[in-house]
Amino acid sequence: MxxxxxxxxxxxxxxxxxxxxxxxxxxxxxxxxxxxxxxxxxxxxxxxxxxxxxxxxxxxxxxxxxxxxxxxxxxxxxxxxxxxxxxxxxxxxxxxxxxxxxxxxxxxxxxxxxxxxxxxxxxxxxxxxxxxxxxxxxxxxxxxxxxxxxxxxxxxxxxxxxxxxxxxxxxxxxxxxxxxxxxxxxxxxxAERSRRSPGIDYDSIPDSLSDEAVEPGDSGYRAVASNYLRGGAPGLVLRPRTADEVAHALAFARRHTHLPLGIRSAGHGVSGRSTNRGGLVVDVGQMNEVSVMDYTKRLVRIGPGATWKQVSAALHAHGWALGSGDYGGVGVGGLATAGGIGLLGRAHGLTIDHLRAVEMVLADGSHVRASATQHPELFWAVRGAGANFGVGTAFEFQVDEVGQVGYAQLGLVTTDIAQALTDFGRIASEAPRDTTVFFITGRPRQGHWNIQLLGVVDDPDPDVILERLTPFAQIGMLTQQEVVVTPYAGVMGSAADVGPEGHHGFGEPVSRSAFLPKLTADFARDAADLLGTGQVYFFELRAMGGAIADVPTDEMAFPHRASAFQVTAMGADHDDLNQVWDPLRHHFDGLYLSFETDSRPERLHDAFPPAVLERLREVKRRYDPDNLFRDNFNIDPNPHAHLG
Known part of the structure; x- marks a missing residue:
């Protein structure tokens, strides 16, 4: 019995x-x-x-x-x-x-x-x-x-x-x-099994994954349920350690297509799609090795679960660096397939500009290596829309020689946010390409706006660093300044490490993203009106141009090379944010996937122009025809099949 x-x-x-x-x-x-x-x-x-x-x-x-x-x-x-x-x-x-x-x-x-x-x-x-x-x-x-x-x-x-x-x-x-x-x-x-989610065949979890799988009743569940910004309650978190185990996890997911499927590297994505409620999460956080493949060519191999803090520390030992956003706690997997607009961007380009090959497990469980000569269409698509095509298990990058840099954190106050935005737009666009500065503000306080500037000058000379940064310090009343000469690892190293207790995000992130071709006075006035509503608690401009614009627009599935800035606005309620954000859309040309949570269908068309989107659908039909990877800016391979 x-x-x-x-x-x-x-x-x-x-x-x-x-x-x-x-x-x-x-x-x-x-x-x-x-x-x-x-x-x-x-x-x-x-x-x-x-x-x-x-x-x-x-x-x-x-x-x-x-x-x-x-x-x-x-x-x-x-x-x-x-x-x-x-x-x-x-x-x-x-x-x-x-x-x-x-x-x-x-x-x-x-x-x-x-x-x-x-x-x-x-x-x-x-x-x-x-x-x-x-x-x-x-x-x-x-x-x-x-x-x-x-x-x-x-x-x-x-x-x-x-x-x-x-x-x-x-x-x-x-x-x-x-x-x-x-x-x-x-x-x-x-007691543990009593908390299982309906619709999941827990007894069929592959043996290779069972010892690391986390269910709602497990003692370690709280540490993996949520991510950095989003509260979650997935029915099962699978934690593969090898490419073969990723294939086993996806085989399990193919038997559960009625459930949401999230892919997680470090769980820091603003979009929040790396967790869900009642669904599956494939967490590749343990695949975090960083190794050198070729010292002469500066080729490195990085696992998707590594954080950019770990990567920068490993590369620093060789005098190298790889541009990677503005926070070291972000995981490689998500950023390396979306773009990577970082503090070395104007000097060295996007993160994806340095990608030379990616090893992936596709929806059917097969292993591929995509590069300029192997599966070139997949390689084109992965650089900008990669979450739609498979799970990256290793990324090969050609990194840069980067020595000491100037890293600045400036605090300013202004009563005229429109003028501050206008001045920042002009100064950031005219700056030499060795200088990349981000502008952050939020709700006004008694008619005043606090501004934080984060910037990197890719030059070790203190005099050059001060020359580059001084114009930025004049866009408001300077209240705080910290400028240091440090390796790039020092910039990424300030990120807090996520301990065994994991992330503790809650609720749903509400964020809007756009590319801005030019920061005009009209945009500055409209942005000031937006901030004056109080509906936006975080507003950021990331300077682009420089090396980012050197890459042809059709070289990869990131067509927004001519943009001067990437804009992000975060609020507390989707409808309230739409009401104040939508009037600004005539200023924009496209959006950045990583910072967008608007699920309205037209956002996909903002992210990708028609020709790019159709090309992506062709790649999707070849590599994920059943649309297994559908939970992160879904590129439906057959969008018209659901009509009528």
């Missing part, structure tokens, strides 16, 4: 649990039973006369599920559960909890729903994934149920618990489960 069994502990007339409770619970755990259920009143012998499926007519004759112990019983449920959880290590502890307020024998209503929820949350923190509070999660058998009766009660797949009062009762149940056990894979506890 194959079933899960557990025991029920029921005190007779004692105000505290018998010392034998702990012994029975420990023995049940040692013998591999699934569950120990705690009841707060009743006599286990009386259960022998009852039945697991028919309740007595008089509710007073059976123990009532409780959250806060009613005064008629002497044992506090939560205390008993916490005590048993502390004395055991693995076994699930069951306690039927009533969440609905009900009259008490005293005055008022017992319990408060919020109190019960908080108590359950506290117990889960103390014994992660082990406490089960839903009474319908198990079936209670009579005290003297036969083997055949236990088997019949277990037919619906729920564990069966039997009242016991001796070690012999535990040993009898243990003998039954060991006789029917056939699987060698460790099985999660009942």
């Amino acid at each position: 194959s079933m899960e069994l557990g025991i029920t502990l029921v005190p007779a007339a004692s105000d505290t649990p018998s010392s034998s409770w702990v012994g029975l619970a420990k023995l049940a755990e040692e013998r591999g039973l699934a569950l120990v259920v705690v009841e707060t009143s009743g006599d286990p012998k009386s259960r022998a006369q009852g039945t697991a499926v028919t309740a007595p007519q008089d509710p007073s004759q059976v123990p009532q599920p409780v959250g806060v112990q009613p005064p008629t019983a002497g044992l506090d449920l939560w205390t008993a559960v916490a005590w048993l959880a502390a004395k055991t290590h693995r076994i699930s502890i069951g306690a039927a909890v009533c969440n609905a307020p009900r009259p008490s024998d005293r005055d008022g209503v017992v319990p408060y729903t919020s109190m019960v929820a908080k108590a359950a949350e506290s117990l889960d923190a103390l014994a992660p994934g082990r406490v089960l509070t839903a009474a319908d999660a198990w079936v209670t058998a009579p005290y003297d149920a036969s083997d055949e009766e236990l088997s019949a009660l277990a037919a619906d797949g729920k564990p069966v618990v039997v009242p016991v009062e001796s070690e012999q009762g535990v040993e009898r149940l243990a003998a039954l489960i060991h006789a029917g056990s056939a699987s060698s894979r460790p099985r999660r506890s009942l």
Whole structure:
């Protein structure tokens, strides 16, 4: 027989649990039973006369599920559960909890729903994934149920618990489960499995991934559920460590196409698509190796899970650097397939401009290496729209020789944000290409705007650095300045490391993105009106031009080479942000995928001009015809098939 069994502990007339409770619970755990259920009143012998499926007519004759112990019983449920959880290590502890307020024998209503929820949350923190509070999660058998009766009660797949009062009762149940056990894979506890999401075949997780897979009931779940900006509750997080394991993860995903699918490198993407609710996440964060392939050609191989902080530190040892956004905590995989508009951009171009090849696992599980000579159309598409075609498992970059740079963080205040924007646009566009500066502001405070400038001057000479930065310091009243000469690794190294507790994003990020061909006085006035509404709490301009504009527009799926700036605005509500952002759209020409959360269909056409989009659809039809990778700016291979 194959079933899960557990025991029920029921005190007779004692105000505290018998010392034998702990012994029975420990023995049940040692013998591999699934569950120990705690009841707060009743006599286990009386259960022998009852039945697991028919309740007595008089509710007073059976123990009532409780959250806060009613005064008629002497044992506090939560205390008993916490005590048993502390004395055991693995076994699930069951306690039927009533969440609905009900009259008490005293005055008022017992319990408060919020109190019960908080108590359950506290117990889960103390014994992660082990406490089960839903009474319908198990079936209670009579005290003297036969083997055949236990088997019949277990037919619906729920564990069966039997009242016991001796070690012999535990040993009898243990003998039954060991006789029917056939699987060698460790099985999660009942409490852990009770939190699984519907629609996921957890039993078919490939063996290569099972030991690293994280489910909602696992103790490490909170560390992988959310990302940097978005709160999530995925039904399963698969964490492959090799390209073959990525293929196994995608095979599992192909059997679950009814669920959202997120691909995560470091979980820092503003779009937030690397987590979801109830779906699957393939997390390649452990694939983070950085190695040198060819010293002469400065070719390096980088795993998708590496952060740019790790990459910059590894490259610094050789006097090299690779431009990579403005924050070292971002993962390689997402940025290296979208663009990479960074603080070395005007001097050295986008991150994708340095990509020479990418190893990928496609939707069908096959492995490819895409480069200028191997799968050239895929290589073209990956550089700008890569999330649509596969999972990158290794990136080969040709990096630059970069020594010491000037890194500036300037704080300014202005009462005329339109003029400050106009001045910044002119100065940033006219600056030598060794200078890249980003402009950040937000809501006004009593008629004043705080501005932060982040900039890198790719020159080690302090005099040159000051010459480049001085014009920027004059666009407002300078309130703070920090200018240092540092390796590029020092710029990326300021990012905080994400510890074992993971990210703790919450809610949904709300962000809009655009490319701005030129920062005109009209745009500055409209942007000032936008900021004056208070609907935008973060507003950024990233200077482009220079080396970014040197690359032909058709060389890769990033056609916005002529733009002077990339603009980002973040707010709290999609509709409110649309209302103030949409009037500015006539200033823009395209958008940057990494910073856009607007899911309206027309955004895809903003990101890619018609000819580029059709070319991308052709690549999609070849490499992902069933649209497995659809959850991040989806390029549908057959957009007209859903019409009519």
